[in-house]
Amino acid sequence: xxxxxIIKGYKTxxxxxxxxxxxxxxxxxxxxxxxxxxxxxSLKFGFAENDKVLEKKLSSETLIILDMKKGNKKDLxxxxxxxxxxxxxxxxxxxxxxxxxxxxxxxxxxxxxxKSLYKQRxxxxxxxxx
Numbered sequence: 001x002x003x004x005x006i007i008k009g010y011k012t013x014x015x016x017x018x019x020x021x022x023x024x025x026x027x028x029x030x031x032x033x034x035x036x037x038x039x040x041x042s043l044k045f046g047f048a049e050n051d052k053v054l055e056k057k058l059s060s061e062t063l064i065i066l067d068m069k070k071g072n073k074k075d076l077x078x079x080x081x082x083x084x085x086x087x088x089x090x091x092x093x094x095x096x097x098x099x100x101x102x103x104x105x106x107x108x109x110x111x112x113x114x115k116s117l118y119k120q121r122x123x124x125x126x127x128x129x130x
Contacts, residue, residue, distance in 0.1 A: 032071035034112055035063040042095045043102065045111070047076045067114035079111055 031054055035044040044063060048054035058065060083089075083096070086105060090096045106113045 027072040027074040029070060029072050031068050032075050032112065033068035034066040034106070034114065035061075036066050036098070037063050037095070040095070041098045042091075043098055044093070044095050045076060045079060046094065047071070047073045067112035069112045079106075079109065082109060 028049070030047055030049045031051070032047050033045070033054060035046065035058075036042075037044065039062070043066075046057070048057060054065075054068070080090070080094070083102075083105065088096060088102055088105070096102055103113055
């Protein structure tokens with residue numbers, strides 16, 4: 001016969017002295033967007049503080065807006081970093097060469113791409129009864 005004792009114990013939570021100050025949020029909300037250039041077949045991603053700033057950018061360049069949504073500059077920085085990690089590099093001024101794989105990555109990452117250039121595949125599964 002084995003004489004084993006089960007010892008029950010409780011772990012204690014140690015408080016941290018690390019304070020997070022959210023009052024000084026340097027990333028203000030605005031609009032993140034995707035633009036398309038028909039001439040160079042490329043995409044441009046960006047951030048605008050409000051609608052007026054975005055309209056000014058659109059009027060100064062010959063680009064088509066694909067989609068936009070609420071976001072902040074941090075979202076843009078994360079996208080650029082993630083695309084770099086995926087091996088997709090941009091050519092000057094945040095222009096990316098259009099490709100199906102780039103659009104698929106953007107859609108997966110939740111970036112606004114619209115439905116005009118990229119149509120998501122809908123996977124239908126059928127169950128076969130044997």
